[in-house]
Amino acid sequence: MxxxxxxxxxxxxxxxxxxxxxxxxxxxxxxxxxxxxxxxxxxxxxxxxxxTKEQLMAAIFSDQLEALAARGEALREEANSGAALLEFMAAGVELRSFCQAFTPAMREDPQIRAASDRLVAVARSLTERAGRDGVVRHDVTGHDVVLLINAAAQAVAPLGDAVPGLWRRYLSLIFDGLRPDAAHPLPVPAPDSLTPG
CATH class of the missing domain: 1.10.10.60 (Homeodomain-like)
Incomplete structure (x- = not known):
């Protein structure tokens, strides 16, 4: 057995x-x-x-969210709270292609909701620590961070994979917007066009 x-x-x-x-x-x-x-x-x-295929997709989505939450929990041990939060957000953007496939109805799955709640709690913990250290504004929340992860992914969606790693530029712009001080240089140049090819 x-x-x-x-x-x-x-x-x-x-x-x-x-x-x-x-x-x-x-x-x-x-x-x-x-x-x-x-x-x-x-x-x-x-x-x-x-x-059903939808149940399989929901299980995978939940699995991915749990993996991201676990990554975030491990990052809470990092000495640099700002670097830890940015790395967590980057890991979240890397899930973007899979996460975009889910409908609002699928997101109501109890397993997905539980994983989402855990993810937001981890994001809140990382964000609050970065706020205490003066790395991000004090009015930024865990929910803000989770939504901004999606914003970075959506910024490059029209280009597909035409410019690999371009999302890092927009994530850096977003992260600089979270800072209470001056901005920093962007790691990837802007695209030449807003259409692929």
Whole structure:
């Protein structure tokens, strides 16, 4: 029985990792058969774990949010509170392509809501610490930070991946806007065009 449970846990992990990779590489229209093949499991195994594709996507989204929250919790140990907050925000922007696929209805999933609440709590902790250290304005909240992560991602969305790493420019602009003092140089130059290619 223990082996059956261990196999089920292993298959679920393989499935979530394969689905996340497929969605990131090919979009959310990718087939369950393709996901199953990448995971090295049967299609029936997928449906034993998740009755619908939406449930699978919700589980992956929750998994990604939990991973980001865990990253944020680890960053609370960093000595430089500003660098820790910026690194947390950068990690959040890197999830952007997957997170954009979710509808408002999917975000109501209890698992996703719990993971979102944990993420906001971690963001609040990192933000408050940076505020106490004089790195960010005292009126910036954890909710502000989570929303601004999305703002940095959306700023470059019209260009797709035409300028790799461009989002770092906009995240730096946003982060400088959070500072109570003077701005700093931007790490990536501005694009030549607002259209890809």
């Amino acid at each position: 223990a082996n059956v449970r261990a196999d089920a846990v292993r298959n679920r992990r393989l499935l979530l990792d394969a689905a996340a990779a497929e969605f990131a590489e090919h979009g959310t229209e990718v087939s369950i058969a393709r996901i199953a093949a990448r995971a090295g499991i049967g299609k029936g195994t997928v449906f034993r774990h998740f009755a």
